[in-house]
Every structure is written in structure tokens, then in C-alpha cells.
Amino acid sequence: MKKFIDSDILGSIKANLEVGNITLDDYNQLLELLNKLYQQIVLQYQRKGGDKEMKPLLPGAKLEAENAMLADEKAVLSEKNATLAGENAALADKNAVLEDRNAALENEMEILRRKLHEIENGRRGQ
Numbered sequence: 001m002k003k004f005i006d007s008d009i010l011g012s013i014k015a016n017l018e019v020g021n022i023t024l025d026d027y028n029q030l031l032e033l034l035n036k037l038y039q040q041i042v043l044q045y046q047r048k049g050g051d052k053e054m055k056p057l058l059p060g061a062k063l064e065a066e067n068a069m070l071a072d073e074k075a076v077l078s079e080k081n082a083t084l085a086g087e088n089a090a091l092a093d094k095n096a097v098l099e100d101r102n103a104a105l106e107n108e109m110e111i112l113r114r115k116l117h118e119i120e121n122g123r124r125g126q
Contacts, residue, residue, distance in 0.1 A: 009034060018076055031069065 013034070017027040 014072060014076075018079070024073065024077075027073070 010031075013022070013027060013030050016022045017024065022030070
């Protein structure tokens with residue numbers, strides 16, 4: 001059962017977080033609900049006497065699982081940060097192009113102003 005939860009359910013939740021189908025808050029809430037579900041399953045198993053066959057958790061096993069989940073979350077956030085950094089760099093490049101175009105247009109406007117000024121001065125001189 002643990003293998004099914006780890007591979008199928010947790011894998012699906014992580015995959016959906018990575019592709020952006022769910023938020024980090026959704027991810028955390030789903031993990032919390034999954035943990036509650038697992039606890040209920042174990043409780044029902046214990047009530048039926050099946051827990052005598054179960055091995056007790058080793059000290060720190062839960063902490064290791066939480067650390068693994070945090071490491072996964074950190075990896076997902078690092079990937080998102082890298083993506084955002086790339087998007088920021090692309091926007092900075094576009095901004096630089098737009099600033100260059102703006103400067104060129106301002107130069108053209110200044111040239112046109114001078115020509116207009118020359119034309120107006122030429123008319124006055126006639």
C-alpha cells in the first residue's frame with residue numbers, strides 16, 4: 001500500500017505541481033489529506049487486528065519522509081525560479097530593444113523639429 005501511495009498518488013500530486021496544475025498550497029493540502037487518509041486506513045487496519053503484522057516505524061522515518069517532501073518542494077521552487085529568471089532576462093532584452101527604438105524615434109523627432117524650425121525661419125526671412 002505504501003508503494004502505491006508513494007508511486008501513484010504522491011507521484012501524481014508532485015507531477016501536477018511541477019506542471020502548474022496545482023499551487024504549492026494545493027500541494028500541501030493534498031499531502032495533508034493524504035496523510036489523514038493513510039492514518040485512517042492504518043487505524044481501521046489496527047481495529048481489525050492487522051497491526052500485529054505491521055512493522056513499527058523506525059524513529060525518524062516520518063522526519064525523513066517530510067525532509068524528502070521538502071527537498072522535492074525545494075527542487076520544484078528552484079525550477080520555477082530558474083524559469084522566472086529566464087523570463088525576466090527575456091523581458092529585459094525586450095525592454096532594451098524598446099528603449100533603443102524610443103531613442104531612435106526621439107532623434108528623428110529632434111531632426112524633424114530642426115527642419116520645421118528652419119522652414120519657419122526661412123519663411124519669415126522672405
